[in-house]
Amino acid sequence: MLSTLDSFPARADAHPMQPRLYRAHKRHRETPDTFTLELEAAQDDAPFTFAPGQFNMLYVFGVGEVPISICGDPKRSNLLLHTTRDVGMVTHALSRIKRGDVIGVRGPFGTGWDVERAVTRDVLIVAGGIGLAPLRPVLYSILAQRERFGHVSLLYGARMPEELLYMPELQKWRARLDLDVAVTVDRGTRHWRGDVGVVTTLIPKAACDPARTTAFVCGPEVMMRFTIFELQKRGVSDENIVLSMERNMKCGIGLCGHCQWGPHFICRQGPVFRYNEIRDWFALKEI
Amino acid sequence: MDKPSNFVVERAAFPQLFAALDTRGYTIVGPTVRDGAIVYDALRGVDDLPIGWTDAQDGGVYRLARRADAALFGYNTSPHAWKKFLYPPAVRLTHARRENGAWRVMENDDAPPRYAFLGVRACDLAAIEIQDKVFLQGAYQDSIYAARREPAFILAVNCAQAGGTCFCASMGTGPRATQGFDLALTEILEAEQHYFLVQVGTERGAEVLNELAHRQATDEEMARAEKILLETAQHMGRTLDTRDLKALLYQNYEHPHWNAVAARCLACANCTLVCPTCFCSTMEDVTDLSGENAERWRKWDSCFTMDFSYIHGGSVRQTHRARYRQWLTHKLATWIDQFGTSGCVGCGRCITWCPVAIDLTAEVRALRDTETIKGA
Incomplete structure (x- = not known):
């Protein structure tokens, strides 16, 4: 089938609205309602490069398109990874993708976490629920050059133990001596031996020097709101609190207007923002 | 061009414009009366223009009305703007076909139309300029808009009257078209005379004008047009204070x-x-x-x-x-x-x-x- 695609643009950004074809290499369940898709290029061998924090528009033919963060290792450009919750028509169709099925991909779009700016600093990665997905590439990047950073902690919260993503990896990360991993759940179960409580309760205990700490935060907006509050209490400055925002998106390139948030297009100026850039908007409702 | 010169085209010569645009392969769109309104649509000739018609507009109100004269452009704004041509309300972006179980994305090979817009008001010229910024001047271009916008021929018509809901004077966009046109007209009707004062904006516009019978405008004719535009600016139906x-x-x-x-x-x-x-x-x-x-x-x-x-x-x-x-x-x-x-x-x-x-x-x-x- 590759021969039929000769006329197709090689670079995604020359025709940003044209999907490139990707084939499902694997799909596996993470939690009862989330799954990870591993995609490989079906039409050309151009490596897919992205910055941690960027997203793709995933297109199921005839069903629709959704913006999903890229959650794989930026160094492994042959496989494109997306963790998604099965909540809508398109994500439900994605949840039924089988190995070998082809979908369309546009991207990568948006801003990244800019891990480079945190070099030599302490790092707090604060994730709520599926918010760990866009932060996982940050961890990969940091761990690939661990010596360039100060103290690094992952603070991760989910509603229930069975909603924790990437369990095998979490276990591996926890075993490392150069990474603090703290996990908490809102409600424990009989077999849960870890912390119980919202993720913000982990922030006062996290080992870091607030004056030289960068915090990468992703989760539901209410979780981010209280996380900011706790980080500020510790003394982390607003410009070193970095967040990823979510809004409706139809194009991913700043033209459809859906993701507007005050003067910002979340797909272009975001989804990753420094808190000092968006403080005023974050405080307002229904923007 | 050294300085903007003004020419006069008599009403009797105006139909030659359609032939000039037609031979250049343009799809001519402009104002025409349909469904109780003056709308922008394909024009076959000068008779399709809203000759002798005007509109009365106010908050929540639009009515067609007869004029006492036979002006070609004696109305204000149409319900829809030109954006429906440059930025179509519905357009196919991609088409994929499954062949032997494999999806194949087809090329979109529809040739974009080449439009000549007749009767673009100053406010709408400003609007096109704004959409140019949105669709063409950001990090990503909208190729559908670009393909229609780039070849479009624009004949602007200055407003000889202000509508009940107009406030271009407040926004600094009108009533005079100052840039972004190939040709700009001011329609003048007085006593037994009916003519257009024409300003040339581009070489392309000059070429089209050359196919119409025209002559240099007199100072008096230019002053007449100035007066009309001044009066239009003074009769805006609405105002908006844009300070801060x-x-x-x-x-x-x-x-x-x-x-x-x-x-x-x-x-x-x-x-x-x-x-x-x-x-x-x-x-x-x-x-x-x-x-x-x-x-x-x-x-x-x-x-x-x-x-x-x-x-x-x-x-x-x-x-x-x-x-x-x-x-x-x-x-x-x-x-x-x-x-x-x-x-x-x-x-x-x-x-x-x-x-x-x-x-x-x-x-x-x-x-x-x-x-x-x-x-x-």
Whole structure:
């Protein structure tokens, strides 16, 4: 089938609205309602490069398109990874993708976490629920050059133990001596031996020097709101609190207007923002 | 061209314009009377123009009316702007076909139309300039807009009268077309005379003018046109005080007046559809019964719908208050930060076509007045 695609643009950004074809290499369940898709290029061998924090528009033919963060290792450009919750028509169709099925991909779009700016600093990665997905590439990047950073902690919260993503990896990360991993759940179960409580309760205990700490935060907006509050209490400055925002998106390139948030297009100026850039908007409702 | 020179084309010579544009392969679109309104549509010749017609516009009101003369361009703005040609309301972006189980994305090979726009008002010229910024001058270009915009021939017509909802003079966009046209006309009717004062904007425009019988304009004719434009500017149906407008709106997100507007607003989206600069779109996915063909269509969308801001968990802008606030604040304030210009050109369409006659100039005035009281 590759021969039929000769006329197709090689670079995604020359025709940003044209999907490139990707084939499902694997799909596996993470939690009862989330799954990870591993995609490989079906039409050309151009490596897919992205910055941690960027997203793709995933297109199921005839069903629709959704913006999903890229959650794989930026160094492994042959496989494109997306963790998604099965909540809508398109994500439900994605949840039924089988190995070998082809979908369309546009991207990568948006801003990244800019891990480079945190070099030599302490790092707090604060994730709520599926918010760990866009932060996982940050961890990969940091761990690939661990010596360039100060103290690094992952603070991760989910509603229930069975909603924790990437369990095998979490276990591996926890075993490392150069990474603090703290996990908490809102409600424990009989077999849960870890912390119980919202993720913000982990922030006062996290080992870091607030004056030289960068915090990468992703989760539901209410979780981010209280996380900011706790980080500020510790003394982390607003410009070193970095967040990823979510809004409706139809194009991913700043033209459809859906993701507007005050003067910002979340797909272009975001989804990753420094808190000092968006403080005023974050405080307002229904923007 | 050294300096803008003005020429005169007599009414009797005007039909030659159609031949000149036709031989150049343009699809000619311009004003014509249809369905009780003066709309922009394909024109076959001068007789399709709204000869002797005008319109009366006010908040929530649009009526066709007869003029006492036989003016070709004696009306104000049409219900729809030119954006429906440059930025089509529905357009297919991609078409994929499944062959032997494998999806193949087909090339979109529809040749874009080459338009000649007849009768573009100064406000609408400004609107096209604004959409150029949105669609062509950002990090990503909209190729569909670019393909229609680039070859388009623009014949502007200065406004010899102001409509009841017009406020281009407040927005600094009219009533005179100052740039962005190939040719600009001022229509002059007096006593037994009926002629057009023509200003040339481009070489392409000069070539077209050369195919029409024309002569150099006299000082008197030019002064006549000046007077008409001055009078138009003085008779705007509405005004908008734009002083510190961006700051006013940025500082008043929580102003109680938004509730007062929301009580009247139907969230029908009319204002966004008639607005010549509103650019939001959505995607629609279409399949046939076989499931072997899948198409993606881009369609105009409006920030007034509930779905517009939907993310998992619910819409961000649940209330009419939030949606009207988003539209007005975007149009007059955040647009400036996004594109370096206001998103409003003062055409007044949103006032005319609002079914409950919400008037953005009045809403801004209300915000400003109560703001002053608050600040005093």
